[in-house]
Amino acid sequence: MLGYITKIRTISERLLKESRVDMVIGFRKGTVPMMNEPCIVKSPENVKELVWDSNCGINLANYLTNRKEKIAIIAKGCDSRNIVTHIIENKIKRDQMFIIGVPCKGMIDRHKIASMFEREIIEVVEEENKIIVRGNDSEKVFKKTEVLQENCAICVHRNPVIYDELVADLVEEQKDVDRYEDVRRIEAMQPEKKQDYFNNLLSACIRCYACRNACPLCYCPTCFVDESRPQWLGKSIDSVDIKTFHLLRAFHCAGRCTDCGACERACPMGINVRLFTKKLEKDCLELYGWEAGLSLKERPPLDTYRPDDPEDFIK
Amino acid sequence: MPDWEPKIVTFLCNWCSYEAADLAGISRLQYPSNIRVIRVPCTGRMSPKFILAAFGKGADGVWVSGCHPGECHYIAGNYYARRKFSLFKSLIEYMGIEPGRLHFSWISAAEGAKFAEVAIKVIKTVKDLGPSKYFIKKINDRAA
Numbered sequence A: 001m002l003g004y005i006t007k008i009r010t011i012s013e014r015l016l017k018e019s020r021v022d023m024v025i026g027f028r029k030g031t032v033p034m035m036n037e038p039c040i041v042k043s044p045e046n047v048k049e050l051v052w053d054s055n056c057g058i059n060l061a062n063y064l065t066n067r068k069e070k071i072a073i074i075a076k077g078c079d080s081r082n083i084v085t086h087i088i089e090n091k092i093k094r095d096q097m098f099i100i101g102v103p104c105k106g107m108i109d110r111h112k113i114a115s116m117f118e119r120e121i122i123e124v125v126e127e128e129n130k131i132i133v134r135g136n137d138s139e140k141v142f143k144k145t146e147v148l149q150e151n152c153a154i155c156v157h158r159n160p161v162i163y164d165e166l167v168a169d170l171v172e173e174q175k176d177v178d179r180y181e182d183v184r185r186i187e188a189m190q191p192e193k194k195q196d197y198f199n200n201l202l203s204a205c206i207r208c209y210a211c212r213n214a215c216p217l218c219y220c221p222t223c224f225v226d227e228s229r230p231q232w233l234g235k236s237i238d239s240v241d242i243k244t245f246h247l248l249r250a251f252h253c254a255g256r257c258t259d260c261g262a263c264e265r266a267c268p269m270g271i272n273v274r275l276f277t278k279k280l281e282k283d284c285l286e287l288y289g290w291e292a293g294l295s296l297k298e299r300p301p302l303d304t305y306r307p308d309d310p311e312d313f314i315k
Numbered sequence B: 001m002p003d004w005e006p007k008i009v010t011f012l013c014n015w016c017s018y019e020a021a022d023l024a025g026i027s028r029l030q031y032p033s034n035i036r037v038i039r040v041p042c043t044g045r046m047s048p049k050f051i052l053a054a055f056g057k058g059a060d061g062v063w064v065s066g067c068h069p070g071e072c073h074y075i076a077g078n079y080y081a082r083r084k085f086s087l088f089k090s091l092i093e094y095m096g097i098e099p100g101r102l103h104f105s106w107i108s109a110a111e112g113a114k115f116a117e118v119a120i121k122v123i124k125t126v127k128d129l130g131p132s133k134y135f136i137k138k139i140n141d142r143a144a
């Protein structure tokens, strides 16, 4: 994937020079290791800022919401699916965008790597399929596949589903992936076990809302967490408020979440918040045969219905 | 807790199940008094927030009832609601609430008898589960 940089810069430069777009949304190197940051490049001289490596896990579709300019955006598989979702939810128009497609081989898991070092990580260098991590007093070398973000390891849409130009040939999609092993394990538990499991999972949550902010789906003018009349959701870190927050956050993403992993990546406490959205993803697939962000023509599952939808749970 | 009685917050659609509750009353049909009825204009109006607020504030069970598919006063409110309910019920049970706490039904204005029947069933199921603990906020507004 490292070779993508030149191509990304060339395309971006051309688009800006020819005034095809007003800006390019991409990544630049972050100030701390494993955290590339989103950036907006507006002039051709600045395209050299743009980078691409395995630390581009943020979902760039988040920066498109309600924009009016002509925009080029760099999109890996999941970003492209969120772009599709944005288009069908009228958050951006297709013809406003030039989508620079990136066939993706996965991002690395910053939480996982950090947890293997006792002290601060100083530098992370990437060579094709190899990740070299330097800490204050030690150095470790990983195969990239060992330290992939979990959502990337089980990703079945690495290639962009929508694009105007690709930076490289499409990559082979992963086959025979079991996407829901963790969800099934929880489903099989007795209620009491589940309660312990989730109380425990969420006990570290500080309600910073980083998970919500990182998500391209969360763009309501007033988020339910901020509603005050009535105040549906208490502001405390009482475990019920926290559970309610996570339940509702996930529910709002039902049928829309692409499992891009941006929420989980953003969480400062390393909470696996995808466990909620994945459950909904699984249900949407099983009940309605739906996978988010694959088609511009179909309506998302909660915006449509079939007269014969399953209803065995209704008396 | 021998004389504990559950509280069940019940959301009824104005055009059908609410009328059915009326009819059950007029027909002198008997069912226990554990339900607290809140009238909604249509099941399509139901937000998961309502259900969570009920549980959070101390409901032992929640029951939502509306018009049969095809008979919604607003044509399709209940079809949309059905998808929301499916996913919501599945998610909240995945998170550990006991399967018998959240109920849904379709009851038309003419089905007073069905109303009483379902009420009895819902109340019994919730009662068997005992008081709800998992989704109730301990430090609630009143304590503050």
Ligand code: SF4
Binding pocket: A059, A214, A215, A216, A217, A253, A256, A257, A258, A259, A260, A261, A262, A263, A264, A274, A277
């Ligand atoms: S909920 Fe998380 S995984 Fe899903 S689209 Fe939003 S940021 Fe991505």
Ligand code: SF4
Binding pocket: A204, A205, A206, A207, A208, A209, A210, A211, A212, A266, A267, A268, A269, A270, A271, A273
């Ligand atoms: S980012 Fe993490 S700590 Fe912050 S609200 Fe989300 S789950 Fe809680």
Ligand code: FES
Binding pocket: B013, B014, B015, B016, B041, B042, B043, B044, B066, B067, B071, B072, B073, B074, B075, B077, B078
């Ligand atoms: S009017 Fe009764 S469910 Fe819509």
